[in-house]
Amino acid sequence: MQENFNIRLVCIYGDPYHVRTNDIWADVLDFVLLDDSPLFCMGDLNELLDGTEKLSCHAPNFNRISSFRNIIHNCGLIDLGYNGPAYTWTNRRFSSNPTFQRLDRCLANATWCNNFPNTNIYHLPIIYGDHAPILAIPLSNCVKRKRNFKFENW
Incomplete structure (x- = not known):
């Protein structure tokens, strides 16, 4: 990694x-x-990348999920994943119709991933408000485990 x-x-x-x-x-x-300099993108994106990122009595909008996936792909961004609780937002209706979703996330381009391969993202517990704070540590000492790719031909 270069210094400057x-x-x-x-x-x-x-929105x-x-x-x-x-x-x-x-x-x-x-x-x-x-340009191709390292780029880090984070925030409350108000979109899901997968149907499993929503826990609710209402189904996720798969057209919006598909559209959001295309946008992320066109921007050349990669979801950096997370450690901690799966959901970053709740409607706080715990006694009637609770909804939990992963609306907040961190994305980066390939140059970021090459320069900061040990970036760790943490979803912290929701204590105040309806969103979980996110902690991003780009120069983490914790090395990410490489996941083994497994394929089974059915």
Whole structure:
């Protein structure tokens, strides 16, 4: 890893009503494509990347999930995963219809992943409000385990 270089940080608050989502991500795409320096993106994106990121009596919107996956792919971003609780948001209706979702996340480009391969993301417990704080440690001493790829031909 080289000692002196620029990094770019993108902090996003996604549209909770999903009206301006495409506009927000068009701006992000313009910024992402400026150069190939390490880029770290985090925030309350207000979108799911997978149906398993929602626990509720209401089904996730799979059209929005597909669209969000395409946006992330077009921006060349990678979800950095997490340690800790699976969900980062709750509607706090614990006695009636509780909903839990992973709306907050950290993404990065390949250059970030190459320069900061031990970046660790932690979802902290939801104590105040309805979102979990996220702690990102780019220069962690904890080395990520490489997961073995397994394929079974059915």
